[in-house]
Amino acid sequence: MEYVLQSERKFPAGKYDVIICGGGTSGVFAAIAAARKGVKTALVESKGYVGGIAAEGGCGLHSFYNLWKAFPGTEKRKVVRGLPEEMINRLTALHGASGHNETLMNYGYDSDTLCVDVEVYKYVAMQMLHEEGVDIYVNTMVAEVLTEGSRITGVVIVNHQGSQVLLTKMVIDSTGYGDVCARAGADYTEPNDYAVANSMGIGGIDIDKYYQFLKKNDALKEYALGPRSGRDGQIIRVDGNWNKLDSNFGKKAAELGMHTVTTTLHDNYFMFIKLNYHMPVSPTDVKELSAAEFELRRRQFEALKLLKEVIPGSENAFIARTSPAVTIRRARCISCDYDISNEEVINGVHFSDDVFSYGFHDEAPHFQVKNGETYGFPYRAMLVKNMENLFAVGMMVTSDHHAHMSTRNTVSCMAQGQAAGTAAALCVKLKKDNVRDLPYKELYATLKADNVWFDQDRQ
Structure with missing residues (x-):
């Protein structure tokens, strides 16, 4: 391979509190959540629309509920709420979603079916971002990541207008491929364990x-x-x-x-x-x-x-x-402070730093969260190891393939996005330069106030 050296370049620069790289399933909710907290937020997306696999696949957005039908006598609970449910309500009002409908037959897989119109989804997602004042950069790629030690200071974006630098305090990588994490020097693997x-x-x-x-x-x-x-x-x-x-x-x-x-x-x-x-x-x-x-x-x-x-x-x-391009289930798997195991998923383990609850497993009925319960997704599981101000969300986290068959699912990714966007905004407002310094009680209280359901609180 031949190489080319470029001389020093000069870019126009913008400044943001939070930048979300990737406007897919997680990224949309991360951007809405951050902007609602009053911080200056940018969303960078390579396509001309947002929504990612949720807006491309056309599959059912199941798993807002626990798996109650597989366990007779189990209480039916909506365990994913907050921004994801707000999105569904808006879609349903526009006849772009079916609302929640019970699955008939094959109860061991899922209890809830929710179908969406992918074109309506694209519209509503963009509409919600505009309402919150998010600066949306579509048809735009993240070309480079600027770092100082273990901190990201900005990203270089490229589009038809040319190159530009976006400086930032907090970064959320929701690219699906983990491009930002990789370019920032984070540790990762590439399992290639999915079609x-x-x-x-x-x-x-x-x-x-x-x-x-x-x-x-x-x-x-x-x-x-x-x-x-x-x-x-x-x-x-x-x-x-x-x-x-x-x-x-x-x-x-x-x-x-x-x-x-x-x-x-x-x-x-x-x-x-x-x-x-x-x-x-x-x-x-x-x-x-x-x-x-x-x-x-x-x-x-x-x-x-x-x-x-x-x-x-x-x-x-x-x-x-x-779909305009191949959709993936995993490319890079980013190393984070905590890595959820499948045993924790199926045994319904909750953590001291949960950011939402979830009850679906895509390998059911072979693997199910026991007794129709839920497990917790910990804050630590989205903090990129050895990086101060970088979150990884969506399909890029959870190395255990079986556990990943739960955490990578669409509704889980939505909830991860809301949690990461909220946390990034709170770090800015509370002047916490390192994401690990954010007091969990502040994050929990804020998510709770924003209608995120913590299943363990009912016990």
């Missing part, structure tokens, strides 16, 4: 016919009822066992990495069909990621053919939307 994915929306296809077809062939795994195209009590989520239909169908779906579950809020539309592909190396490798982008789009067209072959009445189905 990458792209999801698509399919038009001209009927979810009622899919449901009836699966039911008739004893292949129905789960479903949920809710509002669709202005009518209540409609099918909004369906999953089936394609091997029961025909082993060849199941084999083809598996080869494509295609999930057979779908969701919708609209007639004649599947909001969500996901295709997976396991890369040979970490998705931080740009050449392999480029190859994965093509491979997943190839699989989408093969999956469309398969859907037409399998589902009655889908002869005129077509791809109506795709």
Whole structure:
């Protein structure tokens, strides 16, 4: 590889109290939370919209509740509230979310189904950021990170206007890839323990016919009822066992990495069909990621053919939307002050520095939080090791793959964002230069006042 040396450069600079790098699932809530505390906040996002996987996947935003249906007699509790629930309420008011609907069949996985319209989500997320006065830099990349010792002093951003420096007191890395942490010199690993994915929306296809077809062939795994195209009590989520239909169908779906579950809020539309592909190396490798982008789009067209072959009445189905880029479940895993284990997750452990409670595990029913309880996510688990003013949130934390199958889920990432944004703002207001110096009682009281639910408080 050849190298080029550049002479000293001069950048225009802006100043902020808190900068959130990455406007994805966690980043949106971090920015809203920080700005609501009255600190000057910037959000930097590489795409032209915000919301991340929550706005790209189209899957159900389940897990606001504990897993009450899997444990008869267990109290039903909404355990994720605060800003995430505020977002859902606003989406639902605009017919962009189904509200909370009970899962029918397969109770061991989840008790709650919440479907979203991805385009409405993008709009509402941006709207909420604007209302709080967040300076939003979309179509903008973080190119460099400026540090002094173990402290980040600013980031260099690049967009169509050129390069600019944003100076800051606190930084939240919610890039998904952990780019800021890595460029700041933080410790990390790259497990490459997940497939990458792209999801698509399919038009001209009927979810009622899919449901009836699966039911008739004893292949129905789960479903949920809710509002669709202005009518209540409609099918909004369906999953089936394609091997029961025909082993060849199941084999083809598996080869494509295609999930057979779908969701919708609209007639004649599947909001969500996901295709997976396991890369040979970490998705931080740009050449392999480029190859994965093509491979997943190839699989989408093969999956469309398969859907037409399998589902009655889908002869005129077509791809109506795709995610603009590969979506990941993990790239870099950032080393933080605390690392939650799967044993702590499934045994419902709460910590002395919890910032929210959570009760979902994506490997259920094999792994479940016992007795329909919850576990706590500790403040320490988002503090980047050996860095003074840097938080890591979302899919970048939790090294244990099984524990990560809980903490990386969408609603958990939303709650992490609110906690990190609140903490960063409090550090600024209380003049705490090191995030570890923030008194937990201040953080707890503030989150509590902002409607974050601490499940252990009920005991």
